[in-house]
Amino acid sequence: MRAQKAEGTKDLIGRDMRAWQRMQRVAAEVFEPFGFEAVETPAIEQLDVFVHGIGTSTDVVRKEMFRVFSGANLARVLGEGTDACLKPKQRLALRPEGTAGVVRSVVENNLVPQGGTPFKAWYAEAMFRGERPQKGRLRQFHQVGIEWLGAPDPAADAECIIMLMELYRRLGFDLSQLRLLINSMGDPACRPAYREQVRSFILDHADEMCDECRERAEVNPLRAFDCKNDRCREVMREAPLMRDHLCDDCRDHYEQVKRYLDAAGIAYVEDPTLVRGLDYYTRTVFEVEAPGAGVGSIGGGGRYDGLVELEGGKPTPGVGFAVGFERAMLALEAFGRPLADEPAPRVYVANAGADLRGEVFGITRELRAAGIVTEADYQGRSLKSQFKQADKLGAAIVCVIGGDEMAAGAVRVRDMRSHEEELVSRDTVVEAVHARL
RNA sequence: GUGGGUGUAGCCCAGUUGGCUAGAGCGCCGGGUUGUGGUCCCGGAGGUCCAGGGUUCGAGUCCCUGUACCCACCCCA
Numbered sequence: 001m002r003a004q005k006a007e008g009t010k011d012l013i014g015r016d017m018r019a020w021q022r023m024q025r026v027a028a029e030v031f032e033p034f035g036f037e038a039v040e041t042p043a044i045e046q047l048d049v050f051v052h053g054i055g056t057s058t059d060v061v062r063k064e065m066f067r068v069f070s071g072a073n074l075a076r077v078l079g080e081g082t083d084a085c086l087k088p089k090q091r092l093a094l095r096p097e098g099t100a101g102v103v104r105s106v107v108e109n110n111l112v113p114q115g116g117t118p119f120k121a122w123y124a125e126a127m128f129r130g131e132r133p134q135k136g137r138l139r140q141f142h143q144v145g146i147e148w149l150g151a152p153d154p155a156a157d158a159e160c161i162i163m164l165m166e167l168y169r170r171l172g173f174d175l176s177q178l179r180l181l182i183n184s185m186g187d188p189a190c191r192p193a194y195r196e197q198v199r200s201f202i203l204d205h206a207d208e209m210c211d212e213c214r215e216r217a218e219v220n221p222l223r224a225f226d227c228k229n230d231r232c233r234e235v236m237r238e239a240p241l242m243r244d245h246l247c248d249d250c251r252d253h254y255e256q257v258k259r260y261l262d263a264a265g266i267a268y269v270e271d272p273t274l275v276r277g278l279d280y281y282t283r284t285v286f287e288v289e290a291p292g293a294g295v296g297s298i299g300g301g302g303r304y305d306g307l308v309e310l311e312g313g314k315p316t317p318g319v320g321f322a323v324g325f326e327r328a329m330l331a332l333e334a335f336g337r338p339l340a341d342e343p344a345p346r347v348y349v350a351n352a353g354a355d356l357r358g359e360v361f362g363i364t365r366e367l368r369a370a371g372i373v374t375e376a377d378y379q380g381r382s383l384k385s386q387f388k389q390a391d392k393l394g395a396a397i398v399c400v401i402g403g404d405e406m407a408a409g410a411v412r413v414r415d416m417r418s419h420e421e422e423l424v425s426r427d428t429v430v431e432a433v434h435a436r437l
Numbered sequence: 438g439u440g441g442g443u444g445u446a447g448c449c450c451a452g453u454u455g456g457c458u459a460g461a462g463c464g465c466c467g468g469g470u471u472g473u474g475g476u477c478c479c480g481g482a483g484g485u486c487c488a489g490g491g492u493u494c495g496a497g498u499c500c501c502u503g504u505a506c507c508c509a510c511c512c513c514a
Contacts, residue, residue, distance in 0.1 A: 004487095004505055059512050063438080097514085127514080132438085134508055143514060212511085228511080277513060287514095296513060324514025352472045385467080387474040395474090402472055416474070 008131070008139030010326075019339040020142060023325055024124045026170045027144040031122040034163055036146050039121040041101040043128070044068055047091040052310050053100035055279025057220040060096050064129040066139075068092040094128035097278070098322055099304065100311070102147045107313035111149070114314055118150035124325075136295035136327045145301070145322030149308065152317040154253050157284040157303055158260030164288065164299060164321050165266055171328060172337045178298075179289045180267065183242070183274035184254040185222075187282045187305065190247035195221055197240045205235045225273040241272040250283055257284055280304040284319070290331035298331050299323035345397075345437045348390035349376045352383050352402030359401050363411065363429055370430045372437065391416065397436055399429065 005011065012020050028038065047067065054061050069092070095101050102121060106112055111119045124144040133139055146163065148156055161180070169175055186194060202209060202217040202224055209232045213224045225236055246254065261268055268286075276285050285302035301321025308316035332338055347367055351360045360376050367374040375393055377386045383400075390398045400412040411429045414421045415436055424432040 007506070064512080129513080131512070132510095133506090134510090137513070141514065145514095223512095226512080299514065322514065327514055350473080382467085383472050384474080389474085391474040398473080400473070404472085412473095414473075419474095421473090 006139070008133030008137075010138060010140070016329075019329055020325060022339055023144060023171065023328070027122060027124060027167060030163055030167045030170055031146055034120070034159065036120045036122040036148075039102065039105070039123055040125060041095075041098075041105050041123070043095055043126060044092055045095055045101050045104065047093045049104045049311065050093055050096060050100050052312075053103060053280055053307055054097065057223075058277055058279055060129065060277065064131050065096060066094040066128045066130050068094060095125075096129045097127055098123055098125060098143055098145050099147055099278075099280070099307070099318075099320055102320075103149070103304075103307050103311050103313075103318065106147075106149055106316075107308060107311045112308075112313075112316050116150065118148060120146070120148050122146040136324075136330050138326060142325035143322040144325065145320060147318065147320040149316055149318045151319065152305070154256035154284075155260055156319050157253075157257045158264065158266075160301060160319050160321055161257075161261060161268075161286055162264050162266060164286075164301070164323070167323060168288070168299075168328070172332055172339060173290075174335065174337075175267070177290065177292075177335055179269060179291055180286060181271040181274050181289065182257070182261075182268050182284065182286045183271050184246055184250055184283050185275070185281050185285050185302070186242050186246055186250050190245055190250055191242070191282075194240065194242055194245040197245070198222060198224070201239050208232075208235050220279070222275045223277070225275050226277075236273070243270075243272040253283055276300060276302060280307040280310065282306055286321070288323075290327075290334070293331035293334035295327040295330045295334075297324075298327045344373045346373045346375060346393055346395045347397045347399060347433055347437075348386070348393060348395040349374060349399045349401065350383060350386040350390065351377060352400060354380060356401050356403075356406065359406065363399060363401065366430050367433060370434065372430075372433060397433055399433065 010016070047065070050065065051061055056062065102123065106119055122145065124142065126140050126142050128140050130139060131137060144167075146160065148160065161182070165175060165178075165180065168178060185191065198221040199217050202213060202221055206214050206217070209224070210227065210229045213227050213229070213232050216224045216227075222242075224232065225239070227233065227236070258268075258270075274285055274287060276287065281302040282305045283303040285300070287297045287300035289296075290298050299321060301319070303317070303319040305315075305317040307318055308314065329339060349360045349364050349367070351357050357377075364374045364376050375390070375395065377389070381389065383402075387398065396416055398414045398416060400414065402412075405411055405423070405426075408423070409426045410423045411426055411432075412421055413424055413429070413432050413436065422432070
């Protein structure tokens with residue numbers, strides 16, 4: 001059997017790879033003026049970084065985490081059926097999202113000392129989740145995102161959203177085709193009481209709801225808002241909303257975020273049932289949908305003022321977001337605006353005889369040294385088929401070197417679009433090509 | 438974890454109630470007189486029909502098992 005890729009993985013080749021590179025480039029152009037620097041944290045972390053940060057009630061941690069074991073430890077795990085024998089450092093996992101690892105790094109390196117300058121970083125990395133793959137959902141996928149630590153002001157929340165929408169715009173989205181949902185999840189001052197209300201609400205209506213939601217009541221009641229079951233949705237429509245139970249500080253924060261968004265001309269929809277799947281969020285949460293594109297949300301984020309403490313650091317506010325590369329690409333395609341290719345102009349240097357390949361070799365070196373993307377024949381093809389190949393490569397110019405040209409100390413330069421040809425002297429080839437590109 | 442689908446040339450696929458020396462289109466390679474592309478014409482190469490087992494005179498076609506990938510549910514980017 002031929003070798004095959006692992007389930008839920010994808011090779012980034014050609015067009016796909018160019019799109020990923022393009023996305024990283026656009027991300028840098030959008031984020032860096034806001035003061036964000038690129039970072040890369042390890043794809044592999046101690047399991048606890050994710051367990052503590054993302055939360056044990058989330059599906060991400062409960063069933064989607066890729067655990068990593070060395071060969072020797074794997075044998076012990078399989079042999080004894082328990083991971084009690086594993087030391088903490090051997091409890092490893094692949095990152096399922098970007099925030100926890102960055103926060104771990106900030107804590108470990110003390111990058112935001114008490115009251116210090118905020119830490120602002122962006123990343124473009126592969127993430128790993130052990131789910132069953134489907135459209136727009138891979139086991140290894142890519143996200144670009146930012147993390148901003150040490151900035152409690154609602155302007156930071158708003159600027160994150162502004163950057164997020166600007167990223168979409170620069171990727172080619174028509175923002176009127178996207179939907180930005182926002183909500184506030186409250187904070188430790190108001191959420192526990194609200195959470196308790198939702199819990200008892202669900203328990204009061206337990207007989208009308210699905211098994212899973214009854215379980216959610218205890219584990220993570222707010223997620224019942226996400227249930228797809230029609231009856232549950234019906235019931236939850238009457239459930240108390242965080243919006244109506246925010247403490248004064250949270251309400252004020254939320255109002256200010258909205259004012260900043262209004263001032264920036266960002267269109268949004270308030271969704272009081274928006275509940276994101278990671279436990280660390282506080283106050284502002286947001287999500288971007290591409291209605292009709294057939295993929296879920298294409299990005300989202302929010303504030304996580306408690307996360308640094310969960311990772312063992314001093315209390316430090318944080319806010320950030322991530323965009324799913326593959327989903328964003330699917331949405332762009334669905335809207336008929338795939339991320340455009342940017343083919344660099346190419347030059348093809350053709351030989352009219354195998355004995356002239358030494359000369360071709362020299363000319364290609366000169367062109368490449370001048371920064372021009374240059375190709376030639378490496379298969380001993382006829383001149384005719386060299387032209388065919390040049391055409392397939394999208395060459396804008398073909399240089400021909402043959403017996404006549406050699407005798408005249410010249411090179412023939414053909415413009416493939418205009419079909420014009422000129423004979424230029426051998427030592428001015430680079431200039432002649434440059435002039436026609 | 439649950440359900441459904443698919444696996445035949447490089448690619449997208451056809452292969453009818455089992456009889457094939459396994460096909461089309463696209464792509465690829467070569468040629469269409471002396472050194473020139475995209476169109477057109479001619480020719481050509483290329484396949485352990487996912488794997489293993491079974492039924493049969495005979496299996497790409499039927500049965501079983503395995504495996505891979507895709508899609509959906511759940512959840513999420």
